[in-house]
Amino acid sequence: DIQMTQSPSTLSASVGDRVTITCRASQSISSWLAWYQQQPGKAPNLLIYKVSGLESGVPSRFSGSGSGTEFTLTISSLQPDDFATYYCQQYNSYPWTFGQGTKVEIK
Amino acid sequence: EVQLVESGGGLVNSGGSLRLSCAASGFTFNTYSMSWVRQAAGKGLEWVSSITGSSTYIYYAESVKGRFTISRDNAKSSLYLQMNSLRAEDTAVYYCARDFRGGSSGPILYWGQGALVTVSS
Numbered sequence: 001d002i003q004m005t006q007s008p009s010t011l012s013a014s015v016g017d018r019v020t021i022t023c024r025a026s027q028s029i030s031s032w033l034a035w036y037q038q039q040p041g042k043a044p045n046l047l048i049y050k051v052s053g054l055e056s057g058v059p060s061r062f063s064g065s066g067s068g069t070e071f072t073l074t075i076s077s078l079q080p081d082d083f084a085t086y087y088c089q090q091y092n093s094y095p096w097t098f099g100q101g102t103k104v105e106i107k
Numbered sequence: 108e109v110q111l112v113e114s115g116g117g118l119v120n121s122g123g124s125l126r127l128s129c130a131a132s133g134f135t136f137n138t139y140s141m142s143w144v145r146q147a148a149g150k151g152l153e154w155v156s157s158i159t160g161s162s163t164y165i166y167y168a169e170s171v172k173g174r175f176t177i178s179r180d181n182a183k184s185s186l187y188l189q190m191n192s193l194r195a196e197d198t199a200v201y202y203c204a205r206d207f208r209g210g211s212s213g214p215i216l217y218w219g220q221g222a223l224v225t226v227s228s
Binding site for chain 1: 142151152153154157166167168169202207212213214215216218219220221
């Protein structure tokens with residue numbers, strides 16, 4: 001199975017900060033990586049697909065990059081709605097696997 | 108508008124069975140792979156199982172293989188998860204989920220509201 005490791009697990013930041021979350025795969029997943037945002041008590045929401053594809057309706061302050069085994073999600077200027085938990089997911093092969101999550105908290 | 112509505116969650120004793128259903132609408136159901144993803148309270152997301160549009164290919168997480176069965180009825184636009192030999196560690200919110208685009212395999216674009224399954228030991 002492909003293991004996905006996110007860092008950090010928790011991130012404290014302020015509105016307007018630039019935030020970067022890293023996701024590492026235990027083996028190459030080509031470009032088959034997605035990022036999701038989850039608000040408490042809600043289902044996850046797809047932000048980014050295929051490493052850097054911005055899902056329709058997602059603000060442009062979200063961006064993704066990387067290839068192979070190392071990937072990043074960047075929020076260019078953190079907004080109040082962005083305080084949430086973020087997950088990466090590989091869909092290169094089954095079993096699909098998610099990172100453990102990164103909680104973005106208010107500093 | 109795409110809608111995924113789960114039902115069938117509840118409280119069950121360890122070793123018992125439960126069947127989750129997901130009623131889909133707003134898209135051509137038989138052209139999309141569907142999945143179940145679960146999340147224990149305060150924990151991360153765990154993929155459980157996926158099934159292709161025509162049920163040709165089915166995949167399971169090792170943790171549920173041999174105990175859970177995913178199926179679909181395209182005529183009814185419905186997805187199912189039959190869960191047998193339930194364990195305390197199966198306690199979670201179970202999400203019904205639809206693939207990003209037809210004919211593809213991942214990622215997940217649409218999620219249901221979730222069905223809570225609680226296994227009492």
